[in-house]
Amino acid sequence: MKAKQPEQPNGVKEIARRAKVSIATVDRVIHNRPGVSAKTRTKIEKIIQELNYQPNIIASRLASRKVLNLAILIPAKSIETEYWEILLAGVLQAEEEIRQMGVRIHRYFYDFNDRSSFPKAAKQLLKNEVDGVLLAPLFIEEATDFCGQLQEKNVPFVFINSDLPGLDSLSYVGPELFRSGYLAAHLMSYCIGLKDKILVVNMTKQKEGIHPLLRKEEGFREYFGEKPSRIVKTDALETSDDTVERKVAAALAADPAIKAIFVTSSRVHNIARYLETAGKNGILLMGYDFLPENVAWLQKGMIDFLICQKPQEQAYRGIMTLYQHLVLGIAVEKEHFMPIDIITRENHMYYKN
Amino acid sequence: MKAKQPEQPNGVKEIARRAKVSIATVDRVIHNRPGVSAKTRTKIEKIIQELNYQPNIIASRLASRKVLNLAILIPAKSIETEYWEILLAGVLQAEEEIRQMGVRIHRYFYDFNDRSSFPKAAKQLLKNEVDGVLLAPLFIEEATDFCGQLQEKNVPFVFINSDLPGLDSLSYVGPELFRSGYLAAHLMSYCIGLKDKILVVNMTKQKEGIHPLLRKEEGFREYFGEKPSRIVKTDALETSDDTVERKVAAALAADPAIKAIFVTSSRVHNIARYLETAGKNGILLMGYDFLPENVAWLQKGMIDFLICQKPQEQAYRGIMTLYQHLVLGIAVEKEHFMPIDIITRENHMYYKN
């Protein structure tokens, strides 16, 4: 079934043989450690070039029992949204894949309704030795501060979910939010009449708004740049169900031309519930994220489109980016934008977050 | 930077110690080899259970220099479509990832315009020892025959691109074609008026039609089940540009109610080119596959939607499925349906095949 074949005949041993030195010396050169004369070093480096030496990472891993400690810092899961739990699944997936390679992942959580919880969790994180960090920087100031400390310690960090371009992150893995909003607008424009109006709903408790949501709205508005009057906006600062219902009901009553609703977050299921109980079936509803609750409304036909950006894969790729950088020494992409996926009643069963 | 920690204290050594036997005996039990009394075997198996022993695949791989020979059997790339080349990229990606684990992938190609080329390539493939096969079974009879031979030899095989449910494949990785067509119809119905008609174009040289394309059309028709009169069909048996142009032009002239065109394959760029030269801008155009040529027309706005099913990922996952089954001994999904992705002008730049 399996044929045996010799392979990889040029490892450190072959290099040592050619350079007429011992394996240990070659090892010192490869790992850039002291204790080798410049002359010997140069000679060995030349031979490594010639042989195009690729270290056997299998053997390497077996020999060095080093452990790579990674950490994640994201919002804790909450009753408000399962989003962060899905993301966590991606972390688990990556962990299982690279555990054999000696990677350990430590989890730290903060409360996305409470700014002050971020530095607390960050402080906990910094207590232990860490080689790399994956974080969702929801609070700009706090995250900036934290990343500064990481940089001092020379610990690389990767952003997911939303980017902070100013900081010197190893990479960003996540959506291009502006584009995502623009796409939503384009898709919506296909589906409604030229004189129909659109209601934009922005649900959050933070009175100053949340950056990712605002970015999406900007992109959305950009598409309708020439006719901004087609967009009606209601901010539902409270997120309790009846507040939402009242605001939406008021908006719909005030302008009967509204034929579509765009929700900038995963809370679109709240609107779907309202539309059903209010018996308003003719309204196109679009929102974000492939959460079970949203999918249920998609199936019922109350939600027409969901735009999704693979939170699980974001986390998976984020971890893998750190791994590739730290273990394999591979150069990594500075930005890895997630696809902007359009989910409907027909394709949702094949979608993977 | 990296802390040293002991790990995996219960390997074969620990099992051997507890069972009061040698490592070799434990090894015999683990690999199910003869030379162990039933009593000893049972005892060791019990301990393995207790310890929840997970073999160190790193060390395992290093010790056994076995090579796993996989083979792929797909259409060769052609001037007609780059589709198969993209798929090949997925094979390469998987190969690089698992080469260190001793996997070798051998490539065999046939001509998708020539049935007889399939058994020829298959014969070549069978000449060498193979542990697993990944194939795109475009020709039903020939593929059935080949898979029968594989089954006799006890060689597992995985289908990609399209399925042959009757045969006992290890897995199928690819789209659910019927759904895909249905989704296309739904999406289209959002975008055109109730009285508008749709032209379905089926481009192929095979006079009996090609299974995947027909499946998509079936799904498409299913959506309009109640009003089949809205669908106009033209088969473009020849695939040369002017034949296509003539047929489409004739269809459009014959029925001015046609406001949308659905192409069941990646050849949608041919139609796009025609529509541009003919100056017909008001027609919605939808087709398949994220090929550079199609994307170019998407950017120009001539193609409105592309439906894609990640050929590269299909190949990648197909190979990985074989790997997981053969090397890791993991149970694999019998069917892995690819997402049905909707690509537009706005999200194409973030799409990965």
Add this chain to the structure above:
DNA sequence: GCTTTGTGCGTGTACGTACCCGAAAGTAGT
């Protein structure tokens, strides 16, 4: 009684790399 055959099991080496430890060679100071 002897050899032969087979079963059950342990010893030992190998995979390719990492790294400890100590040897040898070189340098400097007295």
Add this chain to the structure above:
DNA sequence: ACTACTTTCGGGTACGTACACGCACAAAGC
């Protein structure tokens, strides 16, 4: 020339598993 020290390097072992080899013992055959 001696000690004291540094620099440069090689020997050797370990990582956890795979497997060739061979040994001990028992049953079977003469």
